[in-house]
Amino acid sequence: MLGGTEFVGRAATEEALARGWEVTVFHRGHHEPPDGATALHGDRTTEDGLKALAHGEWDAVIDTWSAAPSVVRDAARLLKGRVGQYVYISSRSVHPFPTPAGADEDAPVVEGSMDDGDVPYAEAKRGGELAALDAFGSSALLVRAGLILGPYENIGRLPWWLTRIARGGRVLAPGPRDLGIQYIDGRDLAIWTLNAIEQKLNGPYNLMSPPGHTTMGGLLTACARTTGSDAEFLWASPEAILEAGIEPWTQLPIWLPPGDTYDTLQQGNVDKALGTGLRCRPIEETVEDTWTWLQSIGGHAPQRPDRPTVGLSPETEAAFLEVVQH
The missing domain is CATH 3.40.50.720 (NAD(P)-binding Rossmann-like Domain)
Known part of the structure; x- marks a missing residue:
């Protein structure tokens, strides 16, 4: 290795x-x-x-x-x-x-x-x-x-969602809820x-997993269930999120709105790997094991020094939710 x-x-x-x-x-x-x-x-x-x-x-x-x-x-x-x-x-x-x-x-x-x-x-x-x-x-x-994704992640994508949802309250949930996620x-x-x-x-x-192995709704629901959170998901359209200047992938980790970038990164063909024995565990298992690992190291995921910190600031999230509520 x-x-x-x-x-x-x-x-x-x-x-x-x-x-x-x-x-x-x-x-x-x-x-x-x-x-x-x-x-x-x-x-x-x-x-x-x-x-x-x-x-x-x-x-x-x-x-x-x-x-x-x-x-x-x-x-x-x-x-x-x-x-x-x-x-x-x-x-x-x-x-x-x-x-x-x-x-x-x-x-x-x-x-x-x-x-x-x-x-x-x-x-x-x-x-x-x-x-x-x-x-x-x-x-x-x-x-x-x-x-x-998974335990030992040092980019911070799934750890950010777990930490954010564990905090509870109103959570900006990037839609569509049934948008498929492709990952490994x-x-x-x-x-x-x-x-x-x-x-x-x-x-x-x-x-990576076959397209649609899980969805944004499936991911966030698994995070809430695993952390025991009472978070209230407020689903927002891609158009509203982008119009507010919120960046997919970085400020809202994992999420990409439908379009060319989504097709490029989230709609790949994996028939070749599946034909040689690739098996992908359920998102619930990945989320649960990542949370267990995160708690075992004090709740703070390691961060690769060559990658930017991901996640939406509480202030930006609150400001967006305040607007969409009115």
């Missing part, structure tokens, strides 16, 4: 250990890896930062890197010939905007280069894919994940990825 101590990497490490696999975690040492993993330390962004990986052989490597593609390139080249399979956790963001609803893995992708440094997210992920393919050819597995629980991503390694799958796979 390149990483292996946070969110998706941690979920994959824990799942591999639960299967009895021997797991080596290469990380910077900022967080303790799960018990049972062998730890190697290094900073991939520094000169000689990969020195701890200069020797050794592994059946597979999982790389979750999401920044400079050149970092993936350097790791893949170093491990070439000593690793059976390179698995790169990519993103559906490699498809350009807009991408029509129903697009599968053969849809066009953005331009990218494995030699890039600091580039936008979509280009960085595509560059990472190219780096894996350059070193490992057709045997590389590209896991194009959609929105990822990080643990389901981990399970499928390890199964894919066993099956020796390769090439790109879209990895």
Whole structure:
């Protein structure tokens, strides 16, 4: 595991250990890896930062890197010939905007280069894919994940909704209530990825739930039930929310209004992954387990330093609800 101590990497490490696999975690040492993993330390962004990986052989490597593609390139080249399979956790963001609803893995992708440094997210992920393919050819597995939720989340999307709804009172609920949400629980991503390694799958796979696996109404209801909240949901139309200048995805995490962005990010085709055994747990289980984890760490989710804080301020929410009530 390149990483292996946070969110998706941690979920994959824990799942591999639960299967009895021997797991080596290469990380910077900022967080303790799960018990049972062998730890190697290094900073991939520094000169000689990969020195701890200069020797050794592994059946597979999982790389979750999401920044400079050149970092993936350097790791893949170093491990070439000593690793059976390179698995790169990519993103559906490699498809350009807009991408029509129903697009599968053969849809066009953005331009990218494995030699890039600091580039936008979509280009960085595509560059990472190219780096894996350059070193490992057709045997590389590209896991194009959609929105990822679940325990250990360090972006803050589901933790924000849980915390907000637990606080109770009138809650701005972005509609339509039956708007479908497409996402993947990080643990389901981990399970499928390890199964894919066993099956020796390769090439790109879209990895998220089928469209409409749950809805905004289903998500918020699950949050209220799990937290025992008496929150009163006030459903607002996309038009009213956008007219008020409230930003989808960032100020109202997870939610995207119907349109091109929604079709691009929330309506992808996952038939290929479903055909190879992808199973997605109910949203109620993801919500409940995330809340349990959040409470176990004091109620404050970790925040990745390279990602903006998400969520709507109480003042902005109150001002909007005051207007829509009159």
